[in-house]
Amino acid sequence: MKHLSFLLFSVLFIGLAPRAEAQMPDTTGIYGERKDSLEAAVFVSRQAGNYLSKGKEIRTEVISAAGLCKMACCSLAESFENSASVTVGYADAVTGARQIRLLGQNGIYTQMLDENRPVMRGLSAPFGLNYVPGQWLESIQIAKGMTSVINGVESMTGQINMEHRKPTDEKPLYIQASAMADTKCDLNVISSLQLDDMQKWSTVILAHVDGNFKPMDGNGDGFMDDPRQLQFNFANRWLYFNPGGIQVRFGVRAISDSRLGGQMETFGEDRWKADILNRNLNGYVKVGLPLNEDGSKSFAVVADYTYQNMESSYSFARRSYDAGQNTAFANILYQDNSNEAHHFTAGISNTFDFYKETVLGKQASARLNDLGAFGEYTFHSGDVFSMIAGLRGDWYNLGGFRFSPRLTLKYSPDESIVLRANGGRGIRYSVPLVDNFGVLSSAKTITGDYISHPLEESWTFGGNATWYMPFDKSGKTWLSVDYFGSIFTNQVFIEYTDTEIQFSEMKDRPGSYSRTHNFQVDFSTEPFRGFTVTLTGRYTDARQSLACQSDDVKPMTSRYKGVLNLQYATRLNKWIFDFTASVNGPCRVWDFMKGYEGGYSPVFPLLYAQVTRRFKGWDIYFGGENLTNYRQPNPIIGYDAPFGPDFDASCVWGPVSGIKIYAGFRFTLWK
Amino acid sequence: MKKTFAILAAAILSAALLTSGKPVDKRQVTFVTSIECKKCVEKVRENMSFEKGVEDLEVTLDDQTVKITYNTAKTDTTKLGAAIRKLGYTAKVVKDTPTPASKRP
Numbered sequence: 072m073k074h075l076s077f078l079l080f081s082v083l084f085i086g087l088a089p090r091a092e093a094q095m096p097d098t099t100g101i102y103g104e105r106k107d108s109l110e111a112a113v114f115v116s117r118q119a120g121n122y123l124s125k126g127k128e129i130r131t132e133v134i135s136a137a138g139l140c141k142m143a144c145c146s147l148a149e150s151f152e153n154s155a156s157v158t159v160g161y162a163d164a165v166t167g168a169r170q171i172r173l174l175g176q177n178g179i180y181t182q183m184l185d186e187n188r189p190v191m192r193g194l195s196a197p198f199g200l201n202y203v204p205g206q207w208l209e210s211i212q213i214a215k216g217m218t219s220v221i222n223g224v225e226s227m228t229g230q231i232n233m234e235h236r237k238p239t240d241e242k243p244l245y246i247q248a249s250a251m252a253d254t255k256c257d258l259n260v261i262s263s264l265q266l267d268d269m270q271k272w273s274t275v276i277l278a279h280v281d282g283n284f285k286p287m288d289g290n291g292d293g294f295m296d297d298p299r300q301l302q303f304n305f306a307n308r309w310l311y312f313n314p315g316g317i318q319v320r321f322g323v324r325a326i327s328d329s330r331l332g333g334q335m336e337t338f339g340e341d342r343w344k345a346d347i348l349n350r351n352l353n354g355y356v357k358v359g360l361p362l363n364e365d366g367s368k369s370f371a372v373v374a375d376y377t378y379q380n381m382e383s384s385y386s387f388a389r390r391s392y393d394a395g396q397n398t399a400f401a402n403i404l405y406q407d408n409s410n411e412a413h414h415f416t417a418g419i420s421n422t423f424d425f426y427k428e429t430v431l432g433k434q435a436s437a438r439l440n441d442l443g444a445f446g447e448y449t450f451h452s453g454d455v456f457s458m459i460a461g462l463r464g465d466w467y468n469l470g471g472f473r474f475s476p477r478l479t480l481k482y483s484p485d486e487s488i489v490l491r492a493n494g495g496r497g498i499r500y501s502v503p504l505v506d507n508f509g510v511l512s513s514a515k516t517i518t519g520d521y522i523s524h525p526l527e528e529s530w531t532f533g534g535n536a537t538w539y540m541p542f543d544k545s546g547k548t549w550l551s552v553d554y555f556g557s558i559f560t561n562q563v564f565i566e567y568t569d570t571e572i573q574f575s576e577m578k579d580r581p582g583s584y585s586r587t588h589n590f591q592v593d594f595s596t597e598p599f600r601g602f603t604v605t606l607t608g609r610y611t612d613a614r615q616s617l618a619c620q621s622d623d624v625k626p627m628t629s630r631y632k633g634v635l636n637l638q639y640a641t642r643l644n645k646w647i648f649d650f651t652a653s654v655n656g657p658c659r660v661w662d663f664m665k666g667y668e669g670g671y672s673p674v675f676p677l678l679y680a681q682v683t684r685r686f687k688g689w690d691i692y693f694g695g696e697n698l699t700n701y702r703q704p705n706p707i708i709g710y711d712a713p714f715g716p717d718f719d720a721s722c723v724w725g726p727v728s729g730i731k732i733y734a735g736f737r738f739t740l741w742k
Numbered sequence: 743m744k745k746t747f748a749i750l751a752a753a754i755l756s757a758a759l760l761t762s763g764k765p766v767d768k769r770q771v772t773f774v775t776s777i778e779c780k781k782c783v784e785k786v787r788e789n790m791s792f793e794k795g796v797e798d799l800e801v802t803l804d805d806q807t808v809k810i811t812y813n814t815a816k817t818d819t820t821k822l823g824a825a826i827r828k829l830g831y832t833a834k835v836v837k838d839t840p841t842p843a844s845k846r847p
Contacts, residue, residue, distance in 0.1 A: 239781065240781065241781065241785055241830075642797070642798055643791040643792075643797075643798065643799060644791065645791070645792075685791075685792075686792065687789065687792035688792075739788070741785060741788070741829070742830075
């Protein structure tokens with residue numbers, strides 16, 4: 072019933088939105104054209120899957136539409152399996168919440184953007200990756216290090232921008248459906264419609280349903296590998312484009328997701344359960360107004376509102392977390408690109424979050440505001456050198472004033488070499504319990520201050536060198552090396568002891584530190600037409616001073632990851648074969664976790680394979696995930712006594728589910 | 743052992759017979775079109791790849807060309823041009839030559 076009323080409200084809201092917004096004036100290509108999103112398609116007979124953007128000032132890995140079709144990619148989380156930069160894992164072993172890590176830090180320090188609007192913040196973060204269907208996306212850009220100050224400074228390790236399918240796509244109907252052997256199914260229906268011959272008005276409707284109907288217990292611990300789950304997800308995006316001037320984009324989105332994890336249903340009604348209901352509603356408008364004839368000077372306004380509600384109870388509400396979050400974001404900016412060498416952007420933005428939480432029986436509410444002014448200067452000396460210098464001043468109502476400088480340099484002495492360096496400061500409000508959502512599925516006593524919202528602050532520096540090998544004129548053979556390091560000046564620490572999970576703030580612990588060093592090497596080549604080889608290796612050294620551990624190696628952070636991706640496509644892409652193998656390095660486990668040799672998890676491999684057969688308008692695919700059937704042994708500590716004090720499902724470092732075979736199809740109707 | 747050799751020999755002979763048939767007559771045609779965006783490139787690529795007789799395809803936005811290698815027994819430039827026009831773009835043949843492979847004796 073909750074699902075029904077929520078969706079009814081959403082449909083009404085969506086139905087009204089176009090009429091209300093039709094009266095709005097219009098704008099430009101807000102924040103400029105994102106040339107990279109389809110860079111690989113300019114000259115093609117086939118499209119690269121993952122590639123490093125050559126033109127971007129910041130080291131940016133692009134997962135293209137072709138890359139998003141390499142795997143089942145039911146959700147955004149699975150889209151990163153080909154990437155060594157991003158490590159994907161589970162927040163815990165019962166709820167199915169996915170989390171990423173970039174530069175050895177939790178995904179909360181990576182700013183998520185939906186076409187340059189900040190998304191997946193606060194309450195939306197723990198399940199956010201599950202709520203972006205991979206098939207809705209056109210491309211993903213992963214930028215490492217310090218990015219632009221235009222969207223705030225919450226990007227502390229990097230930024231991930233998602234480009235959705237566009238209203239201007241000449242695809243009135245796209246349908247994708249897939250089913251996994253474990254009864255997990257998903258269905259996407261997308262329709263892009265141009266409403267007039269001049270293409271002034273266009274819209275895209277995106278609908279998604281997925282569910283897991285018959286939970287499995289592959290490792291025999293009595294707990295479901297993935298929760299029983301049902302998600303409805305609907306979005307409608309509009310574009311008004313006046314060739315002579317104004318451009319307006321606006322849209323709405325509604326999500327409802329219920330999931331029930333825990334012990335298998337055969338344990339009866341008194342079993343251990345994790346029951347979670349998430350609802351999300353979002354509306355946004357982006358207006359771009361050119362101020363001169365060629366559009367080189369422009370004014371843009373972005374406004375966004377999100378309501379997120381989460382109701383969760385673990386094991387008959389012995390532990391529960393219910394919360395609502397209202398977020399309003401506005402950004403007003405002026406851009407001047409009239410001089411080829413010197414570009415300027417300046418503006419102000421405000422982000423307001425209102426949280427109302429019932430945490431473990433305690434009521435709490437918080438109003439978090441961040442009002443900021445920013446300026447960014449970009450200098451280009453042809454294609455050889457560019458520099459972006461950004462400065463932002465933010466007033467945080469719970470933290471005072473902060474300056475955040477950021478600098479990016481790119482030097483390309485010739486066609487084959489690109490050198491990049493960047494650095495700067497990142498700041499965000501913490502939401503301690505939500506940022507560490509997995510702790511709710513532990514029986515340990517949660518102590519310390521997990522209610523307040525201190526500012527977390529860090530400095531990140533790094534660089535990248537990419538060499539496009541001259542013997543391959545197509546530019547498809549390249550080697551990239553990069554290093555990024557981050558140092559936190561304040562962070563919320565979380566520590567596991569035998570009986571407690573303690574929250575504390577770094578600044579209250581004199582002498583404490585948190586830092587990471589990350590090295591990565593990427594190599595890609597096409598030895599013969601249609602066959603692509605990509606090899607990536609990442610090494611992370613993450614340190615954190617924790618009293619509960621016998622050393623300072625940051626727990627639950629994998630030391631290294633290696634990924635090999637092979638793709639072969641026959642001429643005209645009628646058959647496509649994909650194979651991905653990864654080696655996942657050990658991670659330091661918490662000292663309380665017994666049975667680990669030397670305190671580290673074992674190294675484990677993961678294999679993925681997929682075969683796609685393409686016809687006119689149709690793709691049929693068949694594949695498998697985790698083909699080595701590797702599972703973390705006993706991901707749930709104390710599974711045999713779920714109501715006992717030792718129960719803990721929050722310490723996950725490896726796959727919870729075993730091998731998964733899937734099949735699906737994609738249908739495209741072209742205009 | 744003799745049986746294995748016999749099967750192997752038969753397989754090689756069959757493969758040789760199959761591949762020694764009359765060589766396919768292929769030509770390469772270049773159309774100048776009205777494609778002007780990356781989306782158009784995708785649309786042409788995704789549709790023309792599956793036209794009957796198309797053996798290879800290259801779509802270039804810079805000079806707005808669509809280069810198609812085709813099997814003359816299955817299609818011709820008129821049909822290919824019509825297929826591009828059906829997608830909403832103009833298509834004019836600027837070059838139509840035998841492919842290097844089909845020139846060989």
